[in-house]
Amino acid sequence: MSDPLLNLSGVWKTYDAGDLAVHALRGVDLVVGRGEYLAIMGPSGSGKSTLMHILGCLDTPTKGSYLLAGEQVANLSRGRLAELRNKFIGFVFQSFNLLPRASVLRNVELPLLYGGLGRDERLVRAREILTRVGLGDRGHSRPNQLSGGQRQRAAIARALVTEPALLLADEPTGNLDQTTGAEVMQLFDELNRAGQTVILVTHDPAVAAHARRIVRIVDGLVEQGEEAAA
Amino acid sequence: MNLLSAVADGFVEVRAHAGRTVLQTLGVVLGVASVVSSMGLFAGGRAQSLKYYSQSGGVLKVTVFPKDVRTVTTTARERASRGLTIDDMDAIKASVKGFDLIEPVMTRELQIRTATLTRAYEVTGVGPTYGELQELLLDSGRFINENDVATREAVCVLGANRASDFFGTLDPVGQRIRLGDHLYTVVGRLTYREFYWNKQENYNSLDWMNDFIIVPVTTLQGRELGAGERKIGNIALRLVDRPTADTALPALRRILLRRHGVEDFQVYARYERMKEMDQQAQVYDLTFKAVGLISLIVGGIVVANILMASFRERVCEIGVRKAVGAKGWHIAVQFLVESVVVSGIGGTLGLALGVGFVHIIAWLLDQYAVLTPGMIAAAVSCACGVGVVSGFIPAIIAARLDPVVALRYE
Numbered sequence: 001m002s003d004p005l006l007n008l009s010g011v012w013k014t015y016d017a018g019d020l021a022v023h024a025l026r027g028v029d030l031v032v033g034r035g036e037y038l039a040i041m042g043p044s045g046s047g048k049s050t051l052m053h054i055l056g057c058l059d060t061p062t063k064g065s066y067l068l069a070g071e072q073v074a075n076l077s078r079g080r081l082a083e084l085r086n087k088f089i090g091f092v093f094q095s096f097n098l099l100p101r102a103s104v105l106r107n108v109e110l111p112l113l114y115g116g117l118g119r120d121e122r123l124v125r126a127r128e129i130l131t132r133v134g135l136g137d138r139g140h141s142r143p144n145q146l147s148g149g150q151r152q153r154a155a156i157a158r159a160l161v162t163e164p165a166l167l168l169a170d171e172p173t174g175n176l177d178q179t180t181g182a183e184v185m186q187l188f189d190e191l192n193r194a195g196q197t198v199i200l201v202t203h204d205p206a207v208a209a210h211a212r213r214i215v216r217i218v219d220g221l222v223e224q225g226e227e228a229a230a
Numbered sequence: 231m232n233l234l235s236a237v238a239d240g241f242v243e244v245r246a247h248a249g250r251t252v253l254q255t256l257g258v259v260l261g262v263a264s265v266v267s268s269m270g271l272f273a274g275g276r277a278q279s280l281k282y283y284s285q286s287g288g289v290l291k292v293t294v295f296p297k298d299v300r301t302v303t304t305t306a307r308e309r310a311s312r313g314l315t316i317d318d319m320d321a322i323k324a325s326v327k328g329f330d331l332i333e334p335v336m337t338r339e340l341q342i343r344t345a346t347l348t349r350a351y352e353v354t355g356v357g358p359t360y361g362e363l364q365e366l367l368l369d370s371g372r373f374i375n376e377n378d379v380a381t382r383e384a385v386c387v388l389g390a391n392r393a394s395d396f397f398g399t400l401d402p403v404g405q406r407i408r409l410g411d412h413l414y415t416v417v418g419r420l421t422y423r424e425f426y427w428n429k430q431e432n433y434n435s436l437d438w439m440n441d442f443i444i445v446p447v448t449t450l451q452g453r454e455l456g457a458g459e460r461k462i463g464n465i466a467l468r469l470v471d472r473p474t475a476d477t478a479l480p481a482l483r484r485i486l487l488r489r490h491g492v493e494d495f496q497v498y499a500r501y502e503r504m505k506e507m508d509q510q511a512q513v514y515d516l517t518f519k520a521v522g523l524i525s526l527i528v529g530g531i532v533v534a535n536i537l538m539a540s541f542r543e544r545v546c547e548i549g550v551r552k553a554v555g556a557k558g559w560h561i562a563v564q565f566l567v568e569s570v571v572v573s574g575i576g577g578t579l580g581l582a583l584g585v586g587f588v589h590i591i592a593w594l595l596d597q598y599a600v601l602t603p604g605m606i607a608a609a610v611s612c613a614c615g616v617g618v619v620s621g622f623i624p625a626i627i628a629a630r631l632d633p634v635v636a637l638r639y640e
Binding site: 053059079085086091102113114115 | 235242243546550551553554555556633634
């Protein structure tokens with residue numbers, strides 16, 4: 001894999017919990033290429049949330065190296081991390097995390113607002129992406145007027161609006177019933193077929209099965225990488 | 231991110247918590263209201279004084295009176311005082327600079343006889359520029375002139391009340407009237423003047439102008455008092471301008487003191503009175519502003535407190551905003567704008583309340599109230615200042631929030 005999108009080597013994350021240091025990650029090596037469809041699996045407490053935070057530039061490793069699109073992330077300032085998140089990463093959360101008092105359209109244009117785009121371009125791009133996820137007519141609704149599946153699709157639209165290199169989803173079907181969950185997974189599949197790099201963080205094997213590669217994490221270490229049967 | 235959309239977001243937040251916002255603004259409302267209403271009342275009082283002054287000779291008018299020996303404790307030398315004389319006036323004219331008008335004023339009670347009545351009235355003897363000095367206005371005829379004074383002419387000018395006492399609605403100009411032992415020709419009638427300090431007060435503070443019976447000072451001196459009389463009632467003067475007051479007034483006092491050897495006179499300068507009033511007003515003003523400031527500080531603390539509560543409620547939202555690329559200052563601006571919007575609403579309400587206060591108090595006390603653009607600017611900037619200051623700490627805390635912690639927060 002030449003020029004991988006992500007390249008982690010020897011990543012440690014240590015938290016101070018009173019007297020004893022807790023090692024959430026203990027030397028993780030992970031390489032993800034462009035266009036990959038990866039699932040990170042592991043039980044709770046395994047360190048997979050910590051890994052996701054580091055992958056998403058929300059947090060920095062205590063030790064080790066993390067190259068995102070060739071840039072060393074490990075010791076960047078908070079402001080630069082915010083820029084990287086804005087430019088390279090789209091987050092999808094388990095509980096959608098839409099701003100309740102803003103319209104769907106406003107939620108979707110938010111990353112572009114922080115990216116410094118003008119109003120007209122923001123609106124064009126936000127409408128375009130909402131149409132792509134099948135919510136073209138719901139832009140002026142409030143999040144609480146949407147069904148769970150629609151909310152998650154709105155959240156995916158928000159994640160995609162900046163055309164990020166990496167779509168990072170944390171238990172994206174955790175708050176959805178089976179049917180709508182399947183619909184959302186279908187959307188991820190389509191996005192990946194169109195070339196989008198997707199990383200799913202989940203403990204649900206049915207969700208992980210959509211990915212083309214599964215990475216298991218146990219006790220802060222990557223245990224194995226396997227090619228999933230597509 | 232532009233400011234306009236930040237302000238719009240701020241209003242969305244405020245609308246979502248209308249009840250909370252009302253509480254939040256209360257301190258700012260009261261603070262701004264007290265600042266505005268105190269400023270309004272003092273400005274009103276000052277404007278009334280200025281208006282009175284401007285209608286009766288202006289701020290530059292100075293009067294020298296003999297000290298009233300009956301009402302104040304005095305020394306033997308003061309009791310022996312001969313009062314003010316024509317010579318005092320001549321000395322002032324000769325050696326004190328800074329006055330453009332100087333007139334002697336003599337008064338004497340004389341028996342007045344007309345076709346219909348006989349009564350004693352006070353008659354005032356003055357020089358030709360006295361009318362200008364006191365800003366007396368003529369309804370008909372003319373004022374005493376140089377010639378009248380030079381030739382001790384038996385002419386008089388009547389105030390509006392006296393004219394109607396003696397002649398009813400008839401124009402008195404050209405009529406004759408007996409003052410003391412001599413017949414005088416009426417040459418002018420003064421315009422009726424009025425000024426009320428309070429709206430419903432019935433004391434006309436300019437009525438003294440309506441009561442005038444004015445004759446040339448030389449005529450009063452020569453015909454009624456005896457030509458050797460040097461004593462005058464008071465001296466009326468006018469300063470050239472405000473800056474001269476600081477040198478001219480001490481010089482005036484100095485020369486009188488030197489001539490009399492004792493302070494048996496009083497110099498009443500409106501300019502000094504104004505300065506005193508402004509100093510007093512400053513003290514009151516400061517007191518009220520301090521009270522207003524304290525309520526603004528309390529209001530600011532309330533704003534900060536409730537902003538902190540709203541911050542705790544929105545930790546997760548801050549996490550999401552940061553996850554999608556908001557930098558610290560984006561979040562800080564959001565909180566600051568919200569705080570300024572809330573305080574701005576408070577300031578606007580406070581301004582309205584203050585204006586209401588001013589008018590209610592003015593109405594209750596029969597006073598005049600004045601509102602100036604400066605006061606409105608002060609109110610608005612106070613409110614915005616409180617907004618920025620009280621929003622500062624919550625804004626910094628929100629800006630520094632770790633996105634990982636924020637996203638985990640439930």
